[in-house]
Amino acid sequence: MSKSLLIISRQAPWAGPSAREALDIALAGGAFDLPLGMLFLDDGVFQLLADQQPDALQQKDLTANLKALPLFGVENLYVSTRSLAERGLNQQTLALPAEQLDDAALTLLLDRYDQVITL
Numbered sequence: 875m876s877k878s879l880l881i882i883s884r885q886a887p888w889a890g891p892s893a894r895e896a897l898d899i900a901l902a903g904g905a906f907d908l909p910l911g912m913l914f915l916d917d918g919v920f921q922l923l924a925d926q927q928p929d930a931l932q933q934k935d936l937t938a939n940l941k942a943l944p945l946f947g948v949e950n951l952y953v954s955t956r957s958l959a960e961r962g963l964n965q966q967t968l969a970l971p972a973e974q975l976d977d978a979a980l981t982l983l984l985d986r987y988d989q990v991i992t993l
Contacts, residue, residue: 879903879910880987883918887936892993893921897939899991904946911950912943913983914972919957924969937969952983 881900887891896912900942914922921936943951951972958974959963965974975983984990 877988878986879908879991880913880991881910881982882913882990882992883914883921884916884992886917886920889917893918894939895935896991896993897943899993900943900948901939901946904943904948906945911952911983911987912948913952913954913975913980915954915957915980917957917961919953919961919963922953922968922970922972923963924955924967940970943970946954952980953961954980 881896881903883893883896885896887893896918900910900912921940923939943949946981951970952975953968955974955976965971
């Protein structure tokens with residue numbers, strides 16, 4: 875049986891390559907039926923925002939990749955409630971549904987996965 879993998883994405887979508895790399899890992903893992911989930915923490919929650927305008931930074935929009943996650947079997951998306959609140963965001967501002975977790979639930983989530991990658 876495959877080991878489960880949790881990918882923690884902590885970077886804003888245009889702060890460097892980390893956000894795109896996290897999505898690439900998730901899509902690749904999903905394509906191989908690896909049991910995995912994605913957790914968006916800190917500035918990583920900005921990746922989930924709807925109506926991003928990356929053209930101003932001459933970047934590609936990550937929204938299409940995010941929306942492809944369920945098609946690749948990546949359905950376990952999590953977001954830190956504290957990270958959202960600290961940035962003035964809420965569930966209604968997100969492009970994809972993600973399960974909101976408080977700090978105690980985040981600790982339990984980390985224990986459920988065999989491997990954790992933080993980007």
